[in-house]
Amino acid sequence: MTIHDTGGWTATDDVILRIDDVAKSYGPVKALRGVTLDIRRGTIHGLLGENGAGKSTLVGVISGQRTPTSGRIVMNGRPLERVDVKAMEEAGVFLVTQEPMIIDNMTAAENLMLGIWPVRNGLVDWKALRADAARMLDGSGIDPAALAGRLDAVARRKLNILRAMFSGGTVIILDEPTAALTVADRRQLFDFMRRLKAEGVTFIFISHYNDEILEICDAVSVLRDGSLAGGSEDVRAMTSEQLSELVLGRGLTLFQRARRDHAGKAPAISLREVRGRHLALSALDIAPGEIVGFTGLPGAGAKELARAIFGLYPARGRLTMNGVETGLPGDPRMALDAGIAFLSDDRRRDGAVGQMSIGQNIALSSLPSRARFGFIDRAAEAAVVSRYFGAMGVKSPGPEYAVDTLSGGNQQKVCLGRVLATDPRLLIVDEPTRGIDVGVKQDVLRIIDALSNTGVAVIIVSTDTDELVRAVDRVCVFGQGDIKETLTGEDITVERLRASVQA
Ligand SMILES: Nc1ncnc2c1ncn2[C@@H]1O[C@H](COP(=O)(O)OP(=O)(O)OP(=O)(O)O)[C@@H](O)[C@H]1O
Ligand SMILES: [Mg+2]
Structure with a gap:
């Protein structure tokens, strides 16, 4: 059987994939409770739901990566006997996960060709393959000859998506593919999806962003607590508010910070003459209680400066905190000791420790400062854990469960709870609500807002313009390592921000 075998479907049969009464339990946790769903051929089908609703579990089952407790998958009208990764890839179903499966010491083009090897006279036609791969990479901004290990996070993600498409997938599942992409990258990805859709490829698309679902999807299904809560075969007739209501089961109240003007206050932190690769900052002061947004294109300096302040990025410069001048911290330990906390956007690398419990993870960074005579103060630990487990609304039976058992957003x-638990004087968060559902996103912005009201200075590094508009007092737009424009008050709008970033 070739991957393009139609398996006997007829053109009138427009359902390519039927999910039939699928249930999945992890011990006592019912992740899916009998979900039945039809995916129509040649459509882009959105999958929405709160963190922990069961989206990743469902597409894990469809792609053969997770075994359902009960139920079946029907492809082109035929129930599948075996549902494992190999069988599903043969049937043309590919899951593009968040974790790029990429071989670092092969080129970008070679990575695309992994496992496909088209054959002529029993031999791999390398030349044709290389040409095809190069054509597919054309316009992606990725050099076909570049070693994959040298590519940045965004390029690796794109490469991962391209590979599923190149592998002849007829149903391609994207689980939060846009998380690390810029506006321009996103546009490019969507154009690419539309092109493939016109050729008959079917997509299942998971996202927490209503605007993305409204822009790209034909149909949408919403999961709530492991069950299908609703959906629509005509997404274009829906509004963002209706989508949120389907996801949450109630209306959504969007958070908006009451912006404040901090001009003239004695700064909590001052930076002068910060130099490094992609960094040429002349001056920046942040007042106590102020929330400043950092934004810009990749490599423009926003991320680099944030990491440099936490000692994670090599740079030289002067830093003054509460009147005391020091250099930039040499490493994160020094930064933490100085009262600086940081949430990385790369939660896989600097993020949660999967095998440890949720509670241990929350207490991880604040414990050393709470230790007494070298012993961990259990009572203090328990207090911190229960406070942030509750405040962050972590969806789990309890803080003693391993982080591995949590959904991505949870x-x-x-991670955010752990950073907040350090009681910082300066909090730096990089893409704090990426991957977090619309309801919890408002909660996170509220928590940061409340923290700032206690006098903590906050830097939010974000490419989410909506988030910047709702959460900050001032936005620094970066270009060539320095602040190229500062927006305050009424000037902080989605349009102004987009224009300034691209300018
Ligand atoms: N390996 C596992 N062991 C135990 N429970 C798990 C495991 N994987 C997932 N779960 C649980 O199953 C439920 C559904 O998780 P899933 O990852 O499917 O959610 P999701 O909708 O993808 O959420 P998110 O938007 O946060 O990614 C959650 O309650 C989660 O804690
Ligand atoms: Mg998920």
Whole structure:
């Protein structure tokens, strides 16, 4: 059987994939409770739901990566006997996960060709293959000859998506593919999806962003607590509010910070003459209680400066905190000791420790400062854990469960809880609500807002313009390592921000 075998379907049969009464339990946790769903051929089908609703579990089952407790998958009208990764890839179903499966010491083009090897006279036609791969990479901004290990996070993600498409997938599942992409990258990905859709490829698309679902999807299904809560075959007739209501089961109240003007206050932190690769900052002061947004294109300096302040990025410069001048911290330990906390956007690398419990993860960074005579103060630990487990609304039976058992968005809540638990004087968060559902996103912005009201200075590094508009007092737009424009008050709008970033 070739991957393009139609398996006997007829053109009138427009359902390519039927999910039939699928249930999945992890011990006592019912992740899916009998979900029945039809995916129509040649459509882009959105999958929405709160953190922990069961989206990743469902597409894990469809792609053969997770075994359902009960139920069946029907492809082109035929129930599948075996549902494992190999069988599903043969049937043309590919899951593009968040974790790029990429071989670092092969080129970008070679990575695309992994496992496909088209054959002529029993031999791999390398030349044709290389040409095809190069054509597919054309316009992606990725050099076909570049070693994959040298590519940045965004390029690796794109490469991962391209590979599923190149592998002849007829149903391609994207689990939060846009998380690390810029506006321009996103546009490019969507154009690419539309092109493939016109050729008959079917997509299942998971996202927490209503605007993305409204822009790209034909149909949408919403999971709530492991069950199908609703959906629509005509997404274009829906509004963002209706989508949120389907996801949450209630209306959504969007958070908006009451912006404040901090001009003239004695700064909590001052930076002068910060130099490094992609960094040429002349001056920046942040007042106590102020929330400043950092944004810009990749490599423009926003991320680099944030990491440099936490000692994670090599740079030289002067830093003054509460009147005391020091250099930039040499490493994160020094930064933490100085009262600086940091949430990385790379939660896989700097994020939660999967095998440890949720509670241990929350207490991880604040414990050393709470230790007494070298012993961990258990009572203090328990207090911190229960406070942030509750405040972040982590969806789990209890803080003693391993972080590995949490959904993606809930792992992020744990990371954020851990950073907040350090009681910082300066809090730096990089993409704090990426991967977090619309309801919890408002909660996270509220928590940061409340923290700032206690006098903590906050830097939010974000490419989410909506988040910047709702959460900050001032936005620094970076270009060539320095602040190229500062927006305050009424000037902080989605349009102004987009224009300034691209300018
Ligand atoms: N390996 C596992 N062991 C135990 N429980 C798990 C495991 N994987 C997932 N779960 C649980 O199953 C439920 C559904 O998780 P899933 O990852 O499917 O959610 P999701 O909708 O993808 O959420 P998110 O938007 O946060 O990614 C959650 O309650 C989660 O804690
Ligand atoms: Mg998920």
